[in-house]
Amino acid sequence: MIKTENLTKEYNGNNAVDGLNLEIAEGITFGFLGLNGAGKTTTVRMLATILDPTSGKASVYGHDIVKDRVEIRKIIGVVTEESGVTQPDWTPLEYLEFFGAIHGMADSLIKERTKELLQMLDLYERRYDPMKTFSGGMMRRAEIARVLLHNPKVLFLDEPTREFDIPGKRYIWNLLQNLKHEQDVTIFLSSHDIREIEVLCDRVCIIHKGKIVFSGDADKLKRGKGTSDELEEHVIKLLKGEIVE
Amino acid sequence: MGNFSQLLKKSLKLYMCTKWSYLLIIPLLGVFGFVFLLGQVWTELTLSFVYLLAPVFLIIVPATLIPAEKNSRFTDVTLTYPISDRDYFFSRYLLSVIMGLFYLAITLPFTALYFAFVGMPLAGMFLKYFIASILIILFISGLGTMIASVCGSRQTVSLAISLIFVFGYILVSLFYGFPESKGKVVIAAFMRLSPIVSISDYMGFPDYMAFIPFIAICCVDRSISLVVPIVSILLFPLVGFLVFAYLKEKKKVIAVMLAALSIVTPVLATGAIDTNYKVVVGECRGMGVPFGDIHAGVFIDSDTASGLSDEEKGVILEHRRKRGGKIYSAQVAEDGTINGVLLVNLVNSEDLSNKSNIEEVEITIKSQDDRLRFDGAAEQSYICKPKTAGFTDCNYTWIEIPVKIKIDVPKLEIAGRYRVDILVPDNRSLSSKPIIELTVWYYLTDNFKHYSVAAFIPTLLVVSMPLLLRKRRYKKLYG
Numbered sequence: 001m002i003k004t005e006n007l008t009k010e011y012n013g014n015n016a017v018d019g020l021n022l023e024i025a026e027g028i029t030f031g032f033l034g035l036n037g038a039g040k041t042t043t044v045r046m047l048a049t050i051l052d053p054t055s056g057k058a059s060v061y062g063h064d065i066v067k068d069r070v071e072i073r074k075i076i077g078v079v080t081e082e083s084g085v086t087q088p089d090w091t092p093l094e095y096l097e098f099f100g101a102i103h104g105m106a107d108s109l110i111k112e113r114t115k116e117l118l119q120m121l122d123l124y125e126r127r128y129d130p131m132k133t134f135s136g137g138m139m140r141r142a143e144i145a146r147v148l149l150h151n152p153k154v155l156f157l158d159e160p161t162r163e164f165d166i167p168g169k170r171y172i173w174n175l176l177q178n179l180k181h182e183q184d185v186t187i188f189l190s191s192h193d194i195r196e197i198e199v200l201c202d203r204v205c206i207i208h209k210g211k212i213v214f215s216g217d218a219d220k221l222k223r224g225k226g227t228s229d230e231l232e233e234h235v236i237k238l239l240k241g242e243i244v245e
Numbered sequence: 246m247g248n249f250s251q252l253l254k255k256s257l258k259l260y261m262c263t264k265w266s267y268l269l270i271i272p273l274l275g276v277f278g279f280v281f282l283l284g285q286v287w288t289e290l291t292l293s294f295v296y297l298l299a300p301v302f303l304i305i306v307p308a309t310l311i312p313a314e315k316n317s318r319f320t321d322v323t324l325t326y327p328i329s330d331r332d333y334f335f336s337r338y339l340l341s342v343i344m345g346l347f348y349l350a351i352t353l354p355f356t357a358l359y360f361a362f363v364g365m366p367l368a369g370m371f372l373k374y375f376i377a378s379i380l381i382i383l384f385i386s387g388l389g390t391m392i393a394s395v396c397g398s399r400q401t402v403s404l405a406i407s408l409i410f411v412f413g414y415i416l417v418s419l420f421y422g423f424p425e426s427k428g429k430v431v432i433a434a435f436m437r438l439s440p441i442v443s444i445s446d447y448m449g450f451p452d453y454m455a456f457i458p459f460i461a462i463c464c465v466d467r468s469i470s471l472v473v474p475i476v477s478i479l480l481f482p483l484v485g486f487l488v489f490a491y492l493k494e495k496k497k498v499i500a501v502m503l504a505a506l507s508i509v510t511p512v513l514a515t516g517a518i519d520t521n522y523k524v525v526v527g528e529c530r531g532m533g534v535p536f537g538d539i540h541a542g543v544f545i546d547s548d549t550a551s552g553l554s555d556e557e558k559g560v561i562l563e564h565r566r567k568r569g570g571k572i573y574s575a576q577v578a579e580d581g582t583i584n585g586v587l588l589v590n591l592v593n594s595e596d597l598s599n600k601s602n603i604e605e606v607e608i609t610i611k612s613q614d615d616r617l618r619f620d621g622a623a624e625q626s627y628i629c630k631p632k633t634a635g636f637t638d639c640n641y642t643w644i645e646i647p648v649k650i651k652i653d654v655p656k657l658e659i660a661g662r663y664r665v666d667i668l669v670p671d672n673r674s675l676s677s678k679p680i681i682e683l684t685v686w687y688y689l690t691d692n693f694k695h696y697s698v699a700a701f702i703p704t705l706l707v708v709s710m711p712l713l714l715r716k717r718r719y720k721k722l723y724g
Contacts, residue, residue, distance in 0.1 A: 050321050070327050078325040086319040101251040102326045 001026050002047060002154065002188065006056035009042050009210075016042040018210035019056065024203065026061075029180055029187040031201030031218065033194075035239050039210040040190040041081050041158055047188065048078040048156050060154060074103075077147030081158035081190070085139050085146075088132035092123050092142050095131065096149055103150045110149070117145040120175075136163030144172065148179075154186045155179070161196060173199055194235050198222070208241035249332040252323075256336065543588045544683060546576060547647065550586035559635015562588045562643050581652040589667060590643045591631060605630045608646060609668035617663045617683075618651045650683070 002024040009017040017039040024030045034040045045051040047058060049069040057064065063071040087095060093114060100110035118124040121141040126134065131142055140163045147155060157176075161169045177200065179185045191197055197204055197218070204221050206214040214221065222231055237243045323333060543562055550558070577583050589608075611624040619625040631642035652663065663683045 045321075048325050050324055070329055073325055073327040076325060078322070080321060086322045098255045099323075099326060101255045102323065102328055104251065104327065 001062075002030075002058070002060050002186065004043075004047075004056065004058040007043070007046060007053050007058050008055045009039075009046060009051065010054040015210045017046070017053075017207075020207070020210070020212065022205060022212075022215075024186065024188065026186055027180065027184040028202040029176065029189055029200045031197035031204040032188060032190040032207070033192070033197060033204065033235065033239060034190075034207040035192075038207045038239070040207065042210075043207075044078070044080075044156050044158050044188065044190055048076060049073060050078075075153040076156060077150070077152035077154070078156045079140075079143050079147055079158060079160050081162075085131045085134075085142050088139075089130050091128050091130055092118055092145065093127045095142060096146060099146050100149050105150060113149050114145075117148055121145050137165065137168050140164065141172075144175075151183065152185065154188065156188045156190075158190045159192065160189070161191075161193065169193075169196070176200055194232050198231070206235065206238045208239065213241055213243070214238045249328060249336055252328055252333070253336045545586050545588065547584040547586055550645075550647075555632055555634035557635065558588055558645065559632065559643060561635075562590050563636055563638075577652065581654060583650040583652070585648060585650065587646040587648050588643055589646065590636075590641050603631045603633070603642060606644070608644060609666075610646070610648065611666040611668065613664040613666060616652055616654050617665070618653065620649050621651070 002022065004020050004022045007017055007020040007022075008015055016037075020039075020043060032040055032043065042051065046053050047060060047065060049065050049072050052066055059065065060072045061075055065072060085095060087098075090098070096114040096117070097110055100113065101107075105113070115124070118127055121144060123138060123141055123145065126138070131139060134142065140160065144160065147157075155176075160176075161172050164172060173196065176187060176189075180187060187200070189196070189200060201218045204214065204216065204218050205212055221235070234243075320333070324330060328336075545553075545558075545561075553561070587610075591606075605628050607626055608629050609624060609626045610619055612618060615623075625648070627646045627648075629644040629646055631644050633639070633642050636643065665683060
């Protein structure tokens, strides 16, 4: 499980994340919503051990995000919000081989998983191509392949379907749903897309200026909103901090 | 430790096998090929090549690894894998060191062969080269990695790389130097590490200095040298910063190569300036003379003078007296000696048009400068017979004094103006005050051209080869 206690990150006197308290159970998909600059990415980066908090505490599966970084890194997979892959000159094979190796996976396992994932994500035919020749969606799929390679227990996904068209989004949604159901993976999903949250998430948290303005089950968020438009309007008000629940 | 070694091993494999950086071997081989082909013709130039080029590559290679890897995103992503931050940055450091050593390993056999080839004291030179290279690699890789890991952002990294170039070159200068200079040349070499000076050198040396406006630039003197280091230190980070800030990340490789190019060319030009330049006495004139009668004399190389008739010499002097004609020069030898002929026009108190026999006169030349000597003495007397050949004005004669001048100044400080008194008999005088000024400047045209070509072609190859190879790879893949 993931737990935060008064988690705070300060930049130049401003709190990007301000006393965040979360408790995310194992095996659920947790939707994390917020406008640009609300503190979503900062939260993901802190939980993924990339960034140190200014104050407060957080743990992932009982491991402290500051003291037990390496332990946390063994069980997580992180897709950052940036577009593209980190090494566009590499081929998907090289990319997955590199990250599999630094995860300590055996060569044979890397090969097996790489083939499996590239086929599953429809990249196998392009396995020898430098990834800079890929479309945005293909690069995103390569990133997803990278994080799935070592069968993580927790996935931190920062806007994972941003570059996808509608069929592509649906494909990834199905994949994430399968992961949750079949492998009991906990998914921390940061997104702008209300539809994505609606389809995938069991629990939702909405933050505004680093503070939680809504936290609860997805059903609670949907309750009383008969149509998608009504839900969207309500979520927008929450995102803007106009209402707090 | 397992993940750490995997990270290092895989990074290295990817860099050695799939990245473009290995293509730096091409210019390295190209330049050393150039060295071997021309080593015997231009020994000094070749030596400076070895001294300058290998360190440059050793600086560039680790420095190019850093921007390729140390973008914050790759670091961020890699740091979500089970490896500690310390191990990650240490692996990057080791990677830079290993790549640096790889290039050092390539240069060493060439260097050893070369030193043997030119008969240099192998043990000392080789050891110095080897130790200095390793120190440079360790220092630069460490500095780059440290700065990059602390700063993270792309722009800051580029700034760091620029600083690495500058500090790296200081280190190279301190460790290397040039054998003949006992370190004195080194500082000046660093001072000239600037595109500005390279450009001005290039522009400033038309044949025989016929282009008067450039003469001030041609005289590379100490005042320029003082400005250049300041400009260099400010310019390199600025250029690096701008290049990286305005180019997209995917063009990073080109940006890095541009940065590399910006350092290779001036460094090579520096080599040209500092090691194989010709120093000439380009002009010889009277001091403080009234307008219209400015040139009291011409200083011509003895070889050139021997091929000229009296008539031609007279015409040259006549032209110079009227501020026209071609400027002649005499080359200053390595030991500071100049063998030349001083042509000085004298004004006579009588009309010599009907006089066939002009009596010999004793001319005394006296150096005003402690550093300049005539045949070993500060003062020399010469018996000369005045001539009128080539002159149209019958109140003038001219004399020809073969002089051997020795300027006792280190090579890089030789440029400047040296004043010489000319004492003439009472019944004749110079056209103006009896002081002439010998201007010594660096004359670089030939060498600079060779260096530029030598630097340009391999650099062009480096820039173009990754693109060409990638294209081939795509073609192969897509049939």
